Every structure is written in C-alpha cells, then in structure tokens.
Amino acid sequence: xxxxxxxxxxxSWQSCDCWGLVVLYYRHVxxxxxxxxxxxxxxxxxxxxxxxxxxxxxPVPVPQEGGIFIGYDGNQQAHxxxxxxxxxxxxxxxxxxxxxxxxSAVEKVFTKLxxxxxxxx
Numbered sequence: 001x002x003x004x005x006x007x008x009x010x011x012s013w014q015s016c017d018c019w020g021l022v023v024l025y026y027r028h029v030x031x032x033x034x035x036x037x038x039x040x041x042x043x044x045x046x047x048x049x050x051x052x053x054x055x056x057x058x059p060v061p062v063p064q065e066g067g068i069f070i071g072y073d074g075n076q077q078a079h080x081x082x083x084x085x086x087x088x089x090x091x092x093x094x095x096x097x098x099x100x101x102x103x104s105a106v107e108k109v110f111t112k113l114x115x116x117x118x119x120x121x
Contacts, residue, residue, distance in 0.1 A: 008095035071110035
C-alpha cells in the first residue's frame with residue numbers, strides 16, 4: 001500500500017484516505033469487517049464520521065500492534081492511522097499517499113496522539 005495516492009473518502013487499492021486505509025487493513029489483513037459508516041463515503045466531515053465510529057474502539061494507554069492512532073489538531077480529531085511493526089502506517093493529505101513513519105515523527109505533527117484497538121461489531 002505504500003505510495004497508494006490519498007483521495008478524500010476513498011477506500012480502494014487505487015486510492016484511500018486515512019480511514020479507508022484502516023478499513024482495508026482490517027478487511028484484507030486482519031480478516032475483520034470493522035464497522036464502517038455509510039456517511040464516510042458520502043463525504044461527511046472527518047469529525048462527524050469519527051464520532052460515529054469511535055464507539056467501536058477501545059482506548060489503550062500505549063500503541064498496540066494492529067491498533068490505530070488518532071492525531072489531534074488542538075482539541076479536534078484530525079487524522080487516523082495504523083500501528084504496524086511499531087510504526088505509523090497512514091494516508092496523509094491532499095497530494096500525499098500511504099506512507100510509513102516513525103511514531104515519534106507523527107507525534108511532532110499533531111498536538112497529541114491517542115491509541116485504540118478494535119473492540120466491537
């Protein structure tokens with residue numbers, strides 16, 4: 001997936017945004033069909049979609065392999081990605097794409113990071 005272009009509300013092998021990457025990982029790697037709100041593809045804003053999905057995730061104090069991180073801009077959730085091999089796998093911003101970064105590098109971009117694991121259907 002490294003290098004797959006970012007596209008708003010996309011969830012495919014050809015392009016994906018940050019949440020689309022999480023959905024693809026869980027579906028095709030972990031074999032889990034996570035809850036995925038139809039509003040996401042309908043181009044609802046990130047915070048609205050996040051609030052509909054976060055109820056299916058459990059907070060954890062430290063990064064967990066295969067879990068997710070949520071990046072904040074101030075007090076607002078702004079980005080999500082996966083923890084894979086102890087690194088941040090994420091699809092970042094317009095004209096960007098899927099990349100793998102050190103968590104310490106991602107921590108510098110956001111006000112704070114939270115970590116979660118999938119907890120439900």
